[in-house]
Amino acid sequence: MPGYVLQPRDAEASLPSLRCWREGPGPGRRPAPFLRALGAAGASRPIWLRSALADDSEVAGWSVLGLSELAAGRVCLHPRGLPGVEGLGRGTRRDLGSTKERLTPPLPLPAAFLGDIALDEEDLQLFQVDRVVDLAPTPPAPGRATLGAPGAGSGRGAAAPPHPGRSECGRTGSSLMSSAATSAVSDSQPRRGYPALPCLSFPAGLTPAAPSTGSQRAIFRQAMRHWEKHTCVTFLERNDEDSYIVFTYRPCGCCSYVGRRGGGPQAISIGKNCDKFGIVVHELGHVIGFWHEHTRPDRDDHVSIIRENIQPGQEYNFLKMEPEEVESLGETYDFDSIMHYARNTFSRGIFLDTILPKYDVNGVRPAIGQRTRLSKGDIAQARKLYRCPACGETLQDSQGNFSSPEFPNGYSAHMHCVWRISVTPGEKIILNFTTLDLYRSRLCWYDYVEVRDGFWRKATLRGRFCGNKLPEPIVSTDSRLWVEFRSSSNWVGKGFFAVYEAICGGDVKKDNGHIQSPNYPDDYRPSKVCVWKITVSEGYHVGLTFQSFEIERHDSCAYDYLEIRDGSSDSSSLIGRYCGYDKPDDIKSTSNKLWMKFVSDGSINKAGFAVNFFKEMDECSRPNNGGCEQRCVNTLGSYKCACDPGYELASDKRRCEAACGGFLTKLNGSITSPGWPKEYPPNKNCIWQLVAPTQYRISLQFDFFETEGNDVCKYDFVEVRSGLTADSKLHGKFCGAEKPEVITSQYNNMRIEFKSDNTVSKKGFKAHFFSDKDECSKNNGGCQHECLNSFGSYECQCRSGFVLHDNKHDCKEAGCDHKVTSVSGTITSPNWPDKYPSKKECTWAISTTPGHRIKLTFSELDVEAQQECTYDHLEIFDGKDAKAPALGRFCGAKEPEPIVSSGNKLFLKFVSDNSIQKKGFEATHTTVCGGQVRAEVRTKDLYSHAQFGDNNYPGGSDCEWVIMAEEGFGVELIFQTFEIEEEADCGYDYMELFDGYDGTAPRLGRFCGSGPPEEIYSAGDSVMIRFHSDDTINKKGFHLRYTSTKFQDTLHTRK
Secondary structure: OOEEEEEEOOOOOOOOOOEEEEEOOOOOEEOHHHHHHHHHHHOOOHHHHHHHHOOOOOOOOEEEEEEEOOOOOOEEEOOOOOOOOOOOOOOOOEEOOOOHHHOOOOOOOOOEEEOOEEEOHHHHHHOOOOOOOOOOOOOOOOOOOOOOOEOOOOEEEEEOOOOOOOOOOOOOOOOOOOEOEEEEEEOOOOOEEEEOOOOOOOOOEEEEEEOOOHHHHHHHHHHHHHHHHHOOOEEEEOOOOOOEEEEEOOOOOEEEEOOOOOOOEEEEEEOOOOOOHHHHHHHHHHHHOEEEHHHOOOHHHOEEEOHHHEOOOOHHHHOOOOOOOEOOOOOOOOOOOOOOOOOOOOEOOOOOOOEEEOOOOOOOOOOOOOOOOOOHHHHHHHHHHOOOOOEOOEEOOOEEEEEOOOOOOOOOOOOEEEEEEEOOOOEEEEEEEEEEEOOOOHHHOOOEEEEEEOOOOOOEEEEEEOOOOOOOOEEOOOOEEEEEEEOOOOOOOOEEEEEEEEEEOEEEEOOEEEEEOOOOOOOOOOOOEEEEEEEOOOOOEEEEEEEEEEEOOOOOOOOOEEEEEEOOOOOOEEEEEEOEOOOOOOEEOOOOEEEEEEEOOOOOOOOEEEEEEEEEOOHHHOOOHHHOOOEEEEEOOEEEEEOOOOEEEOOOOOOEEEOOEEEEOOOEEEEEOOOOOOOOOOOOEEEEEEEOOOOEEEEEEEEEEEOOOOOOOOOOEEEEEEOOOOOOEEEEEEOOOOOOOOEEOOOOEEEEEEEOOOOOOOOEEEEEEEEEEOHHHOHHHHOOOEEEEEOOEEEEEOOOOEEEOOOOOOEEEOOOEEEEOOOOEEEEOOOOOOOOOOOEEEEEEEEOOOOEEEEEEEEEEEEOOOOOOOOOEEEEEOOOOOOOOEEEEEOEOOOOOOEEOOOOEEEEEEEEOOOOOOOEEEEEEEEEEOEEEEOOOOOEEEEOOOOOOOOOOOOOOEEEEEEEOOOOEEEEEEEEEEEEOOOOOOOOOEEEEEOOOOOOOOEEEEEOEEOOOOOEEOOOOEEEEEEEOOOOOOOOEEEEEEEEEEOOOOOOOOO
């Protein structure tokens, strides 16, 4: 009989020792129903066990963590792990095995189990949680854990409204949710098919979120703005709110709690391959208060659950909820809901259904599982749940207009409308009323339109207006405005009409903040010019750190760009002009001012940029030089000491002491290890910095080399780099007794570093250096992309996706639809070997000589991984276009096996979405002779080798073709050219024909020499051609044409 390992809920309770009970009355015993309940629970969900034992005083307050063995005739409970939240939620029981030795397993590392999201100690510190608290103070209804279950794959339905008379949990009013992304949620109450328990929605619909970084942050923002646009929920960047949501990455994958979980941080796990727009919208639905749609109590009227197809251990995601647990607010079952599972979610196989919609009145099964947008039902239920005003909307376009109801025909009494204007961070809003005709009263007490500078009704009031006097234009201080209209009189006026526009740029006077391109993270709009002037406190510098960057790429950033200047105006010193997809390095101004200008033209638009700015101190500007003896190097947030050439840092990292090495500017010379030709001393660190004139490169040749050595050069070594710093391009790290090859620098300088430890010493090294003019060093040799230098010459090359212009210097974009006709070559993803760009679709139509096939071999594949390769992928088709049979769709990092086409055409299609970018792929295509071809009424060609006409056939060829006609037809061969090495018996090179599919069929002849054979007809519907060449004499080969023909009465032509 199985038992359970339980854990006390009280976080500060001491862990008691093993408790055991036997059957029967009296101390230390329990009645048989108790033991039966325990045993039954062992085969069910652990939450049922907790409910079954909840009335037992010695067991109450314990949570199930897993199974252990029952000692002989006894039920034993043993504490395990750290006290945590109530229960593990559905489906999180851990099986501890069935041996007595595992009855008392060792305590695990402390962790707070939040459903199937586990926050470890690192997360607890990150979220500033110093104790584990019960996030579900109200126990669920018997038999079901409604609050402890994360939304990892559950269903829709909104949380029931709070019980009458119950107080809200946590703060009200300004409590927020957020995105780590961290966010805050705004305005109103619970959620869709939502648990019938209090405290699940976020007050005022405000959800604070902790900020995340990079491209994921863009996806999170897009998802939050999608909810904002269609509901009255608002997500805010977290400042110092106590309650907020945190986007994190946990082993549970894509999962989250349903509704508000009390005070403190609340996690949403966006696991591997979950950072997609639709998935994040879905997970935010859980936070807002929606269960999965397919768990509604009435789901059996609409879908069937195919339990035998569900993955083991995932059955709990398909459990149906009880009517008292959820309230759907009168909304009907919604197949189109973004909260609905797809047909094959958690399926044992991709083609097996786990949820099957029932036929509708038209005999069609509705589609389910979309992850592209909120459905009409999602929107309607969320608006009911958060009690959104019936009038008004969320406005997110860069410009627009709105008016009072029925404008200009007059408004009704007792109207209440709210417009939430939200543009992208980094922009402000200018609001103009073009018409105003409202009932005028003292203090605008009755009818009025009110404008607030922020995201909700408690933001700073900018004005309350009535009567017919038009207000002055209103400019927001940030990216949001709240406009509220109320009417209480029966007076009939036109109402009002207002227009707004987003304006970017402006003076930013604060010590830290965030700036984004207009409309970020969506594509910025054309023809925008934005100028920001950043000013931080006196005595500090401005630091910039880029979180995301994607601006139309151009070699000189001539079209779209971000320009940064070290000062307060457009005439200040230029720091840089940036475009492309690589994030710029961190930037620091020399004063407390920085000038930024973003420009977009009228054509290509990208996602733009997001950058953090902050005040930065220059520690090196202190009177003591930062405590450094020679040089102080300031870095963002810190600094370090450095020494002049010929010196090295002492052990205190501040003082400098003399060292070997030096700064050499001669065109040629020699260097040796310390003490040469005797053994070098221990604990030496020598650096030589060689500098030649501009347009020269330096070559280093070792005459003698002997250091202490092992495979990884861990002890004594010589390190050679192009450049003068320790992070310059590394040419090699050398040790042992083998002389390195000649090393040539990339530019006009070279760094040579020698290090010895405190043990074994050797003779060391002697080397000489000399310089050669580098044509590529001046203006890149005139090359637009890459210049490759060689002694006495150079050549220009273009990056992947570009081709060299006829002038041999410029590069022009090659486009992304390629026609490849060469018999062999290399194909790479756009921008290879750098990351491919987002939102790209490229094709390669490869064709080779008729009668031959194409072999594709991958040398590298690095494409965003997803189980079905839905997002970024490379797809290969066996023919001329994407309508041909598919040979495979590939993503991830595992190179496919070589692929061979059935004919002489192969089609490749590469697609990338707008999120994760990887390195891409590199593959080589070659031509393979032989294969099956089909004869038709129209004439087709077949050649002996791929380069027929340009080159003789290669030696060592062994090719076989099978030409097939349709049933009732034969094959006719007509030779156009025939030249194969001649020999009496055709024993060296030859072409052999068989009247059938293979070499066992009757032979029609073996041919060699010059002059084509006569026309040949098959007796059946196929002919096999075998071509062989040895490794000596090679000739022109053969070219034949074939067609299908009616069977002939005459015999085959033989030779």
